[in-house]
Amino acid sequence: MNLSTNPSRSTWRKIADSRLINALAAPNGMGRYLEALNPMWSLDQNRIPAYITAIHRETSDSVTLELSPNGDWPGFRSGQFCQLYIEINGRLHSRSYSLNRRAGHLAITVKAQADGLVSKHINSKLNVGDIIRLSPPMGDFVLPVQLPDAMLMIAAGSGITPIMAMVEAALKKGYQGGITLLYYNRSEADTIFIKRLQELASANQHFSLLPVFSDGSSELSGHFNQHHLLKALSFQNTLSAHTAAVSLPECFVCGPESLIQAVSEEYKQFGHAEKFHAERFKPVINVSGNTEVVGKLAFKSSQCEVSSDNRNLLEQAEAAGLQPQAGCRMGICHSCSCLKTEGSVRNMNSGEISHGEEYIRLCISQPLGDVSLAI
Ligand SMILES: Cc1cc2nc3c(=O)[nH]c(=O)nc-3n(C[C@H](O)[C@H](O)[C@H](O)COP(=O)(O)OP(=O)(O)OC[C@H]3O[C@@H](n4cnc5c(N)ncnc54)[C@H](O)[C@@H]3O)c2cc1C
Ligand code: FES
Structure with a gap:
């Protein structure tokens, strides 16, 4: 029996959704039985x-x-x-x-x-x-459907992963603009995808690789700065003699916060903030964690109540022994969305305070006084 192709999966889904089958398979439902037979048959x-x-x-x-x-x-x-x-x-x-x-x-x-x-x-x-x-x-940190004339990609460490997907997809589409990748690592040996990137750069005139190694073995060194930016642009002929006339390409950055901030500042300075796109792998908490918080935190379905503190609600729920769903832990993926039935919270990314019944992301919500959650 092969459930790996779409037609047979949709047939199984129809069977699993039928009332009779669900009644016979209660309380677990047909999907659970299929999954027990073979995890790949999960619906x-x-x-x-x-x-x-x-x-x-x-x-x-x-x-x-x-x-x-x-x-x-x-x-x-x-x-x-x-x-x-x-x-x-x-x-x-x-x-x-x-x-x-x-x-x-x-x-x-x-x-x-x-x-x-x-x-x-x-x-x-x-x-x-x-x-x-x-x-x-x-x-939504994705390769644009309409590819721009030029793209500057900037990555550090594992931040290369979404950038690599974009570079390869653009070149596979036969992209005729220029892509320059500034890529920061400790050394060549520590550089993820280095061979693939070098091969892409030598096989494709539309792609330039500018590695920056902190062990001093690359042409560019140190942290990202304006010199690195101008060097990257010189590969794309978007640079005129005077830096004030620089037309910056669409820029995609993934790496530590310090790198994202430094590139963002340059783009702002040149008046091209709208061309700047970034993905973070780690949260940026803007709101001071020192806010004094006194109150009770009630988890209704779990019939559990604890004294709250100034950590985010996800950490407090976990500390109370609950296992709420969570993913990115930084407000991106919405896995931790949960109904707040009462109370006020502060969004730790934006600082915004909201009250009463609403869905909140536990990982970026700080309780302000008594708060009740549906979980
Ligand atoms: C949108 C998004 C995409 C991501 N894509 C990738 C990817 O393609 N490849 C990849 O390797 N990771 C990626 N990450 C990071 C990944 O989700 C995990 O955070 C990372 O693998 C660490 O998880 P862990 O369980 O090992 O660390 P945890 O046990 O959760 O944390 C342990 C320690 O590591 C620190 N830490 C956690 N994450 C990072 C980080 N990214 N950099 C430095 N220190 C960290 C924490 O502050 C903590 O001190 C992505 C994150 C996001 C939000
Ligand atoms: S865990 Fe991703 S938004 Fe909360």
Whole structure:
């Protein structure tokens, strides 16, 4: 029985959705029985099972997993990410990973973070044949449908993953503009996709690679600065003799906050803030965590009440022993959306305060006084 193709999956879904079958399969539903027979037959479209078909070591601390999801996988736009769900020591964890293609397969590339639970597990414990689960793709940091005349890509470390997907997709489409990639790493050996990027650059006159290694082995050195920007632009002929006349290309940045801020400042300074696009892998908390918070936090469905503090509601729920769904933990993926039935919260990214019944993202909400949540 093959459930991996769309036609047979839709037939199974119709059967599973029928009232009679659901009544016979109660209380778990047909989908659960299929999943018990073979995890790849799951009908859960929010946690789509995917086989690991190959594992490639990229650097000493990063790997690429080639994946074969079941027929529910909807495809993705270059630059998007998904939530990866994985069980570690009996507990389900979820993290965001950018989507890519490798040898025609869906792929993700994961850099092991020091003390990182999921990224280290993926780097050292997974094997070909293991099954992980993926959410449908999400995110609007994507390659534009109408490609601009020139693009400047800037990445550091694992921030290359969405950028690589965009560069490869643009070149595959036969892009005739210029793409320059400024790419920051400690050394060549630490650089994810370095061989593929070098090959792309030598095979394609529309793509220039400017690596910046902090070990001093590259032409450019140090952190991003205006000199790096002007050097990158000189590859695209968008630079006139006087820097005031620079027409900046559409820019896509993914890396640490300091890099994102530095590039954003340059784009603002040259009056091209609208051409600047960034993706963050780590949250930026703008609101001071020192706000004194006194109150009660009630989790209604779990029939649990605790004294609240100034951490975000996701951390407080977890500290209270709950296991709410979560993904990016920075307000992007909406996995942690939850109904607040009473009370006021502060959005820790924008500082905005809101009151009463509403859906909030737990990971970026700080309680102000008594708060009740539906979970
Ligand atoms: C939209 C999006 C796309 C992402 N795409 C990728 C990707 O393609 N490849 C990839 O490797 N990662 C990616 N990430 C980061 C990834 O989701 C995890 O945060 C990362 O793998 C660390 O998870 P962990 O469980 O190992 O660390 P945790 O156990 O959650 O954290 C452990 C420690 O690591 C620090 N930490 C967490 N994340 C990072 C980070 N990104 N950089 C530096 N320190 C960190 C934490 O502050 C903490 O001190 C993405 C994140 C987002 C939001
Ligand atoms: S965990 Fe992604 S928005 Fe909260």
